Amino acid sequence: MKTLLLILLALTITTVNLKAEKLQGQERLDSLLAELPKAKGDTNKVKLLASLSFENYSTNVDESIAFGLKGLKLSNKIKWEKGKANCYNSLGTCYLGGKNNFPKALEYFKKALVINEKLKDKKGISYNLGNMGTIYFYQLNYSKAIEYYQRAIKINLETGDSTNLALNIGDIGNVYTYQSNYPMALEYYQKALKINERIENKNSIALNLGNIGTIYNNLSNHTKALEYTQKSVKIFEELGNKSSFALNLGNLGNIYTSLLDYPKALECYFKSIRINEELGNKTSIAIKLGNIASIYTYQSNYPKALEYFEKAININKEVGSKIGLAYNYAGIGYLYLTISQDSIINNSDDKIGLLVNREVNLNKSIEYTTQSILLYEEMGELDQRSSSLKTLSEAYELKGDYKKAFESYKEHKELQDSVFSQENTDKIATLEKAREDDLKQKEIEKQKIRIVEQEKREKLILYFSIGLVLLMAVVMLVIYRLLKRSDKLLYNVLPVSIAKRLKKKEHPISDYFTQASIVFIDIVNFTEMAQDADPQALVSNLNTIFTKFDTIAKKYGLEKIKTIGDSYMAAAGIPEVQKDNTHRAAQMALEVKSMMEDYHTTDGTKIEVRIGLDCGPVVAGVIGENKFIYDMWSDAVNTASRMESSSIAGEVHVSERFKEAVTEYEQFDYEERGEIEIKGKGKMKTFFMGSKAVEAL
Incomplete structure (x- = not known):
């Protein structure tokens, strides 16, 4: 029975995507209602009605819709387009978060998008695209979903809106979570977390931490899950954000459920319910009641489980939550199937009663499970419908109706296969769409350049005399030389291919590489050496060493990424793909090792280095607006850095992943270091790498 985790994660995603002022409970709602009679029939009243429509959607969605429609009517009357967009947004939120009526919500957000595009309101456009996603x-x-989130991300990058940029990156993490692609989900959540930490957005930091905790729980790493979720709960409590605090208490309850610590899980759920009762958040209350019912089912307390399922159903009917009802009906169907199993009956104190009522219980299992299937079908939900069909098949099998059992199981398998193949299709479609959009954008930019150049030529012919043309030629010559000088400087800072893309106005630049190799080199005890050294001599020595590293990197076709203090980073396989990137990186590392084995500065100081390597998929691109830098990010980058920092002087320290990737080249040998503790990675099996030719000598 998968209801518990999915419901909690769905609420987390809803909280993320309804990009509006956070709910502050009945007190704020009463304050807005008190202002309504005083409001005049102008733009301020439209704003007030739109706010009431949003603030009230989780407690009284029909009243919220009425407020939104009133605001829309007034906006039309006073001909205020922005007010119409705001009311469409609120109505979309009501149908999305309050009624789970996705077609109607989509209709309103599309209307808001049309107006915001007309008004060139980029922030509003981003809001609409995100919620449509x-x-x-x-x-x-x-x-x-990913297409619309990426469109929103592009606008947020253009406007410099870091808050919503992090929000939409987290949205994509949510998609990967539901696709069970946990490494990708974790990568996006961590990207969002990094941005939120930079802009000190504590509320979103807590949200990211909570979602990362959920990922670790899905991966059965409950220690990490508790660590991240408890951090999230603590921040929300400090901020006084009761709604999110209650939500993450539910996530914490989910982790305790995974750990089979049902008393602590129940404590979290009941505490979350008390807070949501204060806030008047009936939808969230219903979810927690359903989760509590699930625990009672696990504990074989079936009367109590049914009691809480009924409570949840009553609230879900009241707020019109079809998804909530579907989960509850599925849970009850599963419960009646459970108490019809021979293993449960034989171990029950009420063995005779369960045997007598077995037929009745199986009929109830079929009835409730069928209701859940119909609701899932209405909502277009495939995965949970497949799960309910499996329950239905098992109920028919116990009942002896093998024909219907087979039909239900067959439909379950077909849906399961459909979901799987649909996921693959979606991934391919997303990549194809991104490629098409990229080509279209490049063509648009080229067309813009052609139009601008044509206009310049026409104006020159029309307005300038021969003398001015000669003067312009001189000016253009000067500009050309300056540009050539600028190009030379740019090519020294960035890879040539990347610099050319920047000149074509392609920014930001972000490329994914399925395989690259990273080299980190660090001077041992540099800090101690630098304390008493002459600054000029220190910089001169560093320049001499790093220049030699540059020469070796160029020799083997590696791209120098950056230097930080006494650390040097290079990579093979970017920005141009190199199939033998591991071989190139290994050769550079070993030549640097050989060069530095007995290296002394001009004043006789011996210099030693540590070297670390790893390989794997990376994302590389250009960040910044004024001072461009080409950088790369991935687990492989972090691991290579850890290989360097945990190495010893004069050694090339590689991960097991790198060792396996470069094994095809027989010129290297390896000394197993065993499993060692790597900061941020845990226990890892690593190796020291050498050259067979050198060893033979």
């Missing part, structure tokens, strides 16, 4: 996400159209 969320709707596609709930409809399991993952390729569409």
